[in-house]
Amino acid sequence: MMAGKPELSLKIKDKAAGLGFDLCGIVSVRPLHEHREEIGKWLEKGYHAGMTYMSRHYEKRIDPSLLVPGARSLIVVAMNYYHEYNPEDDKPVFSKYALGQDYHKVLKDRLYSLLDFIRGKIPGTEGRTFVDTAPVLEKAWAAKAGLGWIGRNSMLINRDKGSYIFLGVLLINAPLEYDRHSLKDYCGSCRKCIDACPTGAIMENRMIDSNKCLSYLTIENKGKIPQEYAEKTGNRIFGCDICQEVCPWNNKVKETTIKEFDPLPEILNYTTEQWRNISEEEYHSIFKDSAVLRAGYRGFMRNLISG
């Protein structure tokens, strides 16, 4: 007998937990008209910097049913990637999300398993998985699904898990029982992230000016890093975690148990000098399964000499 909707939603959440996801929420699909104006302004003002792909598929970003015809339910998951990582002075700093294997694949593989599980319960279910790269407002959906709130640093933060969590979305054409949450903000009067950001990239509306953000400048940006920002990178060579490091909600978070996120030995052991001497071939071999490939060899080398 097919499970009823509330029972099925619970089973999906259990399955998600069994697959290694720390959080899972389910909401019904609808256009996010309330974010239309803000996204428009963000793009108009050029806060997406050189990420031209951000300005494409504007309508799809607002309305996920344009991504999966007949989409009814949106399942949002989060996975902890936190590792204690305090490299010594002679080593460069990678942001924590890039210490292990590429999260896109790690999350997507598990989301496909979740989709298979749902198909076993509701035969014929059509669905798509999204992790990072598609026009889906992952943080806004995660907040709506009750996974946390959007902090002043623009990150989705959960009271137990903090913000070192990846987000992923599974969009399906079957109806489910949905979570209902009131949206609460737990930043209070804190402004630590805004004060700590070395480049002033965090705006008052909880959005980021990518032109100033060291994460953008060291990863997505293909050109030179403007001198005024290059000076602020210090020995950070791939991404930036400063606005998460200072956040009190990350003080007590536990390390991830996902094996694929174990730091690469080279990241833990190579000195800045050693990194400066790697060939393009070595770069591709070390980072073959890593998100660090996103910077490209030239970008990676540029980051090593900036600062």
Ligand code: B12
């Ligand atoms: C573009 C992008 C970037 C850009 C721009 C950052 C930004 N904040 O927009 C750059 C390159 C700078 C970047 C950096 C980083 N990123 Co990034 N990035 C994205 C991406 C692909 C799109 C985000 C986006 O649409 N931005 C455009 C603006 C318009 O949207 P927005 O900030 O999401 O704002 C909306 C919400 O905040 C919402 N909102 C605002 N207030 C409120 C209030 C309420 C109540 C609600 C419901 C909603 C809401 O409305 C806004 C739109 O109107 C997402 C993946 C995805 N597809 O969503 C990952 C994503 C946001 N990034 C992620 C990560 C890990 C990072 C870094 C930590 C990486 C690093 N260590 O270097 C940094 C963090 C920088 C920071 N403080 O935000 C994770 C964040 C996980 C989390 N816990 O939040 C995501 C979700 C990827 C993933 N799948 O896990 N990123």
Ligand code: SF4
């Ligand atoms: S990631 Fe770094 S540069 Fe970007 S907003 Fe946070 S602290 Fe500022």
Ligand code: SF4
């Ligand atoms: S540092 Fe403070 S203001 Fe910033 S996100 Fe964390 S709690 Fe919110």
